[in-house]
Each structure stands twice: as structure tokens, then as C-alpha cells.
Amino acid sequence: MTIRLKKAINAVLSHSHISKDMLKALKEAYDAELDITSPTTETAKRIEYLRTCLDNGVSKREAARMLVVHDSRLTQRSAESLVYMNFSGQYRTTMRGTRKNRIEYDHPGPVIPIERTDVEDDESLL
Numbered sequence: 001m002t003i004r005l006k007k008a009i010n011a012v013l014s015h016s017h018i019s020k021d022m023l024k025a026l027k028e029a030y031d032a033e034l035d036i037t038s039p040t041t042e043t044a045k046r047i048e049y050l051r052t053c054l055d056n057g058v059s060k061r062e063a064a065r066m067l068v069v070h071d072s073r074l075t076q077r078s079a080e081s082l083v084y085m086n087f088s089g090q091y092r093t094t095m096r097g098t099r100k101n102r103i104e105y106d107h108p109g110p111v112i113p114i115e116r117t118d119v120e121d122d123e124s125l126l
Contacts, residue, residue: 046071049067050063050083050087051087061080065079067083
């Protein structure tokens with residue numbers, strides 16, 4: 001079961017004004033989702049574990065290390081490749097490599113007007 005589906009179920013169950021028909025429909029949808037995704041591959045389980053770690057605020061590199069500890073058949077390099085291929089551009093948890101002291105100017109300086117020349121006049125172009 002995906003994390004999003006778990007959150008949706010918990011959100012529906014937390015409301016007190018939901019009817020039993022709505023809960024029944026949600027259960028049927030959940031069972032259908034479970035039937036589709038029940039033969040989960042090892043890679044899908046690893047990606048789900050990584051997503052759980054990243055949703056909890058762990059950095060990508062640390063999530064890869066945690067995956068290696070969780071699944072000892074996986075090497076560190078393979079775990080980092082899984083993180084890179086599946087979560088590239090997501091879950092920015094660190095500001096490493098960015099400048100801390102950026103100079104911000106209140107006034108950018110004087111505006112220098114640009115002289116526009118007549119394109120039709122050959123003498124002014126030279």
C-alpha cells in the first residue's frame with residue numbers, strides 16, 4: 001500500500017460526518033488497489049521504504065544508507081542509484097553548496113540611458 005493511500009484512508013476515517021456508504025466505497029477502492037499491487041517487486045518495496053524515509057525528513061544520502069542497513073543484499077552504490085533515479089529533483093533537505101552570504105542591494109545603481117541611433121542613417125551607424 002502506498003503512503004498516499006494510507007494518508008487518504010486516515011483522513012477519511014478522522015472525519016465524524018462520513019457515512020458508512022463512503023467508507024464501504026473507500027474499502028472497495030482500497031481492496032482493488034491492493035489486488036493490483038499485491039505482487040510487489042523487491043525494487044518497489046525498496047522505493048517505498050526510501051519514500052517513507054524521505055517523507056520523514058531524512059536526507060537522500062542518509063536514506064540510501066538506511067536502505068543498505070534495511071536490505072543487506074543491496075550495495076551503497078545501488079541504493080544511491082535508486083535514490084537518484086527515483087527522487088532526482090525532489091526532497092531538497094539540505095542547503096549544502098549554496099552561498100550563505102549573498103549581497104542584496106536595495107538600489108541597483110543609476111540607470112544609464114542607451115542612445116538609439118537611426119538605423120536608416122549610414123553615417124550615424126559608423
